[in-house]
Structures are given as structure tokens and as C-alpha cells.
Amino acid sequence: MIEFEYAAPTDLDEAIGLFAQAGDRATLLAGGTDIIVQLREGLRRADLVIDVKKIPELSQFEYAPETGLRLGASVPCWQIYENESIAAAYPALADAVRIIGGWQIQSRASVGGNLCNASPAADSIPALIALGAVAHLAGPGGRRAVPVAEFCTGPGKNVLQSGELLVALTLPPAHAGSGSAYQRFIPRNEMDIAVVGAGSWVQLDESRQRIAAARIALAAVGPTPRQAVQAAEFLCGKEPTEENLHEAGELAKQVATPISDMRGPAEYRTHLVGVLTRRTLAAAVERAGTFQP
Amino acid sequence: MTPVKKHVTTKINGESVEFLCEPRQSLLEVLRDDLALTGCKEGCNNGNCGACTVVLNGRPVNSCLVLAVEAADASIETVEGIAEQGHLDPVQQCFLEGAALQCGICTPGFIVAAKALLDKNPDPTEAEIRFSLAGNLCRCTGYDKIIRAVQAAAQARLAAQQSS
């Protein structure tokens, strides 16, 4: 691995200062499960590695049913699925972080890092988009908020400007009658990269018989995660019958423009979009039937 | 220009340890090459095989994906710390008795991860064991013997607890 300096600031402004000064010569380190491999294999160069795990705004999370979740960018996966209230309120996110790598990876890898890495196949991103998450950024120019749905701009690329970092993600409060799910298809049982991933969120109406609102997002079907807006709109006001969920799956296929690669041909991936959309919607509806914040 | 070495104080297997390291060095490198704790192995050096598993602040991690400087003021448990006063841990004993190893390269990682699992979940189902050990790869034994050894260790631990 090439040589670099290491800094672990304990204050956000100090980190922003360091990062702005070093510019493109610096890289940020949270769980390190992508960055350390990239540095070691020469896929990324850095003279300075800034460890952000000692900054409270990044390393802490807060959840309250009334205000929702504020998830620091460096919080590791296990802290989400081992927290019963968070896993119950945001099951799609818990589904995703339970299957990112193995146990050892989940001890370190963060959702913020998974997002910044901006892989088209990242498991947590469709879950975040389906849950309506917002990314909070800070840099030399100040602070701004960007919906996660608009965060990725290409494979490995995102909206972060030079010197800017992801501080936290916020998820809106989960109301009674809401539910979500994330599923991916992989040829193995564990430890693999999604051939296709789908995250769905639904809010049932007062009667719990109809879908009042929905969001669907897909992974590994294009250069960035995709939102299936038309499919979600189709479901509004409808009962979650098998036919309606199937139709939503068919509509979701229309936003998929996958490539053919070693993980699967484009046609197969498009087929998977229909299947996984339907299944995650069904799981989300079932969870919504019982969820009470 | 070689970066300045960092001075790190940490706890390994209950004892306070100090070392100097370059920021680029992984915890795995320092444990093996500088601290002579060669129990953890380098299989892939990129987070896929789990041979380098150690417990860092109570959680199993791949030590090849941790910078040694990140271990400052932490608490680390390696396979060397698992046997107590010369007595093998039930996980070690069951791997031995169940022949759950051949070349043994993957074994320390499996033992550290399996013990971490049983400390958290003393009576796991087979599916839970397989799920928790999915980040540990073995190229020789086949996983069934390993899973059976972990199941036997769980039973041995439960039996020991009941009789004490």
C-alpha cells in the first residue's frame, strides 16, 4: 500500500478544514471496508487519510418515533439491525445492512460509506431512497441537504464537491401503517453483490385496506440506483392485491436499463426487477399491517 | 518522504501493549509482523476470507481492513487469548475432536468468529451459525464439519453452565 498520513479529528469543523486544505489529496475513512481495499490495490490514491469516526456528528445516531432517525455517516451496520426500534421502524434498511458482507464487515462498514461509494449495486441505497432519506453534507461552502435519490451521479460518483463530506442521513418518522422491505437476488446465499436489488416502502391508509403512498427504488439496473416513480404512483389509492403488485412490478421494469455482465444478462435483470418489486411490496404491506411506532 | 510513525497504546488479550506503526499498516500486519501474534492469518488481504478475524471492542472484524493506528485505546482479542490457563476453549476442543480443519489456515478466524457468536447467542440454530460464519471461507474441510463443531461447542458450553 502506498504511504499516507493519518489524522483522526474529533471536531467536525476541524475535519472540514483539514479536508478542504488537502483537497483531492485526502480521502475519508469510516469503516474502511471499501477505502482500505481501494488504497491497497491502487484504485485510489491519498496522501492523507482522515478518519471521521471520532467526530460525534458522524459517529452517533438518534431515533425518536416523533422525529425519525438521524444516522451519523460513520455508524456501522450492526448498530442499525441490533436496535429493535430502528429495525422495526425502518425494516428495509435493516434488511439491507444485515446482508452487506459478512458479520466482520458489518462490524465496521457504515451506511454513509456505502452511499458515498455510490456503487450501482449498493444494498443500502434503494432502502434509503424507498424510506425517503435525506443526506446532510458539510464543506467549506457551508451545509446543504440532498435527497438520497439525487445523491449518486454515476458508478462511484456522487454530488459531493471537493472538500465536502457526508455528515448524516435523516429518515422521516415512520407512522403506524407504514412498512418497507429490501431484497436482492444473488446466486449464492450470502456474501455477494446484488444482481438486482429492490427496496419498497408503503403507507397504508386509515382503513389499512389501501395503499396511500409508496416508493420503490432499484439497484444494479443502471449507472445509479433508480426510483420507479410511475410504479409507485400507480399503487396510490389501490388495494395491495396480487394483480396490483404485479402491475407495479411490470411498471418498475420500465425504468431499468441494466447492462449484461458476469452477474447476469440485461433481460434476466429486467425480469428480476418485476419479481423483486412485487415481493418487496408484498413484504412491506405485510409489515405495514402490524407496525405501531 | 516516509510518514512519521504513530505511537499506539492498546489492549490485546487483556494486556496493555504499545507499538509504533506506519499509518498504512494494517492491524493484521502489526499483530503478525511486529507483535508476533501469528494466530491471525492473511488469506486474501481484502476482507473476503475472514482468516484474519479478531475481536475489536467486542465485535468481530477483519484485521486486514483495520489500520493499526485505528486500534489506539481499543480492546482486541485474538485467537491467542482464547484458551484460558492452558485449557482449550470448548470451540477449540470441538474443532479438534470433530476434525473441523485440514490445513488450518482458516481455523483461527473461524474459532474467533464462532466464539464471538456463542458469547452473543449461546444456543444458535444451524442457519444462524451458517449466516454468522458466512464471512469465513475454508478451502479444505467443507463447511459441515465446521458447523457441527460449533454446534457441539454450543452444547458443551451449555452443559458446563448447567453443571456449575
Ligand code: FES
Ligand atoms: S485476510 Fe482479512 S479477510 Fe482475508
Ligand code: FES
Ligand atoms: S482447513 Fe484449509 S482453509 Fe480451512
